[in-house]
Amino acid sequence: MTGGGELIRRMAAGDRDAFARFYDRYAALVYPVVLRIVRDAADAGDVVQEVFWESWQGAAAYDPARGSAEAWLFTRARTRAIDRVRAVRRRGETFVAPVDEGLAAAPAAPDAATQAEDRSIVMRALERLPDAQREVIELAYYRGLTQTEIAARLAQPLGTVKTRLRLALERLREVVKPT
């Protein structure tokens, strides 16, 4: 299977088929993340289109030495999605779902059998975090709140929020570590 990095290199050379393959490989993985952040199907569709269009236009800027194709794409997707959420929030649509809602929606702890599969393990990486860490990651990654906003939201000292974010990230890193 052609690697994501190789597809991007071909896109940079103007290979439109490579773009179609790139889209087919990643769109279904990017879309749920964007949707979870922007929480609106139409907005999510816009963001996904914007992200892949930028990938086509900016393919020549991809430097494999600086990171994987996945990180390149997901960082952009997440950034665009958060931009959208923050723009909506600035427009005065101040509704932000209560913290518990996102957490309550998370599936219950996985049983041993489902953990066997790679993707399931990664998928549940977030759910396996202690509640306090999962909460801050949820607010930062999926709600686009900054550390100060999270501290205010949770009525916790800024230092506590930072520590939780750092610990959560370390736990995630252990779980998703390439084998």
Place this chain on the structure above:
Amino acid sequence: MSTMHEPFDTLAQLHAMAALDGDELRQFEAHVAAGCARCEAAMRETEETLARAAMGGPPTAPPAEIRATLLRRVGASRRPRPVRFMRWAIGTAAAAVAAAVLSGVYVAARYEARLGEMAREQARVKEALARNELALREQTAFYRSAVELLRDPATRVVELHGQPAAPAAVARVVWHDTSGGLLFAANLPPAPAGKAYELWTIAGAAPRAAGVFAPDATGRATLTVPAPPPGQPVKVFAVTLEPAAGVDAPTGPMVLASK
């Protein structure tokens, strides 16, 4: 060195999560702008972790029309030109910032200006409407009182003739001895600045001031004339040119007079 760097390790992770803000964001950006391989590596590693965690969820395909639209756009686009990374990144970032700032400020300023203009325009229209409505109402009341007056058999029409100061001027007073009346004048020369025409009713020896008026652009004027004191029927009507505020006794040249 490593102890001095320690706070930046955490900041790099937070920055990769887009959670940094305030002074720390500015400090960190300055630190990285000066060149810090360690922070860049930390940010990259965090991005890898977050990407792997994020893409691990159950796949959901976006609506099919997004793929179709993208392939159409890509098919119609020119081949992207390879650009050196830094030039591209700096150029893109600078252009994006400039565009965001410029368009945001420009659009806001334009809309504010436009909104202000619209509000002022609306106020002008409202004011003009109110003026017109008031003028129409006064006019209607005036003509209604004329009709009422003419219906009364005791009403008479008195002719006023132009005097040497304004030989072409003519006027009629529709007059009722107990209700008062209305003056209709025409061919009046425009009153000089600071001056106006004043109507006088003469019953006995002294003329009584009966109202100040100015002709319109066509030289016409109308005036409601108050009822005279009881038992003092008006014998003569006269119009003189007076200071615009009006005076108690005539001082200026006579313009119109009844016989």
